[in-house]
Amino acid sequence: MNDNKPCTIVVSVINDLVTDQRVHKVCTSLQAAGYEVLLVGRRFRRSKPLRRNYRIHRMRLLFNKSFLFYLEYNLRLCFYLLFVKADVFLSNDTDTLIANYLASAVRRKPLVFDAHEMMPDTPEVASRHFVRSFWRGIEDRIFPKLKYCYTVCESIAEIYNKRYNIRMQVVRNIPFGENADTPLPKKTTITAGGKKVILYQGAVNRGRGIEWMIDAMPLLEEWIFIVIGDGDVMPAIREQVRRLALEDRVQLLGRIPFEALSAYTSQADIGLSLLENRGLSYYYSLPNRIFDFIRRNIPILATDFPEIRKIIESYQVGTLIDHYEPSYLAAVIREMAAEGKQWPGFVEANRELTWEHESEVLLKIMEKATTV
Numbered sequence: 524m525n526d527n528k529p530c531t532i533v534v535s536v537i538n539d540l541v542t543d544q545r546v547h548k549v550c551t552s553l554q555a556a557g558y559e560v561l562l563v564g565r566r567f568r569r570s571k572p573l574r575r576n577y578r579i580h581r582m583r584l585l586f587n588k589s590f591l592f593y594l595e596y597n598l599r600l601c602f603y604l605l606f607v608k609a610d611v612f613l614s615n616d617t618d619t620l621i622a623n624y625l626a627s628a629v630r631r632k633p634l635v636f637d638a639h640e641m642m643p644d645t646p647e648v649a650s651r652h653f654v655r656s657f658w659r660g661i662e663d664r665i666f667p668k669l670k671y672c673y674t675v676c677e678s679i680a681e682i683y684n685k686r687y688n689i690r691m692q693v694v695r696n697i698p699f700g701e702n703a704d705t706p707l708p709k710k711t712t713i714t715a716g717g718k719k720v721i722l723y724q725g726a727v728n729r730g731r732g733i734e735w736m737i738d739a740m741p742l743l744e745e746w747i748f749i750v751i752g753d754g755d756v757m758p759a760i761r762e763q764v765r766r767l768a769l770e771d772r773v774q775l776l777g778r779i780p781f782e783a784l785s786a787y788t789s790q791a792d793i794g795l796s797l798l799e800n801r802g803l804s805y806y807y808s809l810p811n812r813i814f815d816f817i818r819r820n821i822p823i824l825a826t827d828f829p830e831i832r833k834i835i836e837s838y839q840v841g842t843l844i845d846h847y848e849p850s851y852l853a854a855v856i857r858e859m860a861a862e863g864k865q866w867p868g869f870v871e872a873n874r875e876l877t878w879e880h881e882s883e884v885l886l887k888i889m890e891k892a893t894t895v
Contacts, residue, residue: 732797
């Protein structure tokens with residue numbers, strides 16, 4: 524890799540790319556640093572078209588659920604990686620690691636790994652013994668061999684470093700700094716009817732605290748609750764809203780491309796990031812919505828978990844709680860929005876917490892990988 528041609532980095536992820544801010548930021552930074560980037564993902568039947576400044580390739584699958592889905596994706600991804608032009612493979616999360624590891628070994632190309640979470644310890648996996656054992660087995664076999672790897676927070680890095688005797692570094696999922704003053708497109712205005720807005724954005728899966736907030740909404744008549752995202756528990760969420768007759772004050776907007784997301788975020792009065800302790804992946808998580816809210820100066824109501832606490836307490840940009848009864852949630856919301864309430868930490872947080880700073884670690888890792 525010592526000629527004058529730019530290195531080609533093939534980045535792979537298992538989603539359809541539309542809402543994945545982290546992977547887009549990685550690809551953008553790599554491209555700006557002079558690398559050729561190809562991003563590989565999936566295409567669903569209802570996936571929205573994509574336009575990126577780097578190349579993309581999306582595959583349609585026959586299976587979209589169960590073990591067959593993961594098997595098909597890794598087989599097809601591995602075959603693709605074996606023949607596509609590539610100097611480095613960048614695997615995102617354990618569910619793309621098998622294909623990348625095999626392609627890397629066969630072609631003798633460097634492998635870089637980005638752990639967005641602790642996949643065997645996510646609620647969707649941890650409760651299924653065979654599935655959890657399978658993915659943990661993959662990590663047990665491949666992680667000790669990783670030379671170039673990083674993850675989203677210090678706690679997860681420390682666990683993996685001790686478990687596998689590796690040097691996993693940290694690249695937090697923070698927005699670009701220069702986007703803080705992006706004007707809001709009129710077409711994305713939230714219909715609030717003069718009420719204040721509580722906002723959740725992200726995956727609508729188990730353990731995200733959305734149900735707790737909905738239960739509190741009958742006590743918050745001056746508020747509306749916006750949920751942006753989709754996931755496994757969306758049917759149950761819709762039924763809960765219907766049962767409580769909250770259709771006029773809980774708006775379920777579905778998935779929104781990340782290019783438009785900040786316009787919605789900016790219109791919130793409080794950002795929600797509540798999590799249940801459903802395993803190590805959630806307990807040590809540092810959701811990107813925390814940083815999205817900070818970028819738009821939105822005070823955050825968050826669960827008192829270690830990595831989240833570091834940010835909220837360091838910059839005084841929100842309130843931490845550890846119980847979630849409807850009356851208590853309603854009282855906390857009102858206190859956060861009280862007239863004269865000040866949140867002094869946003870200026871410092873927005874100066875220090877930028878992707879430009881964070882991506883320096885990524886670029887150093889890639890420089891090492893491309894100079895072997």
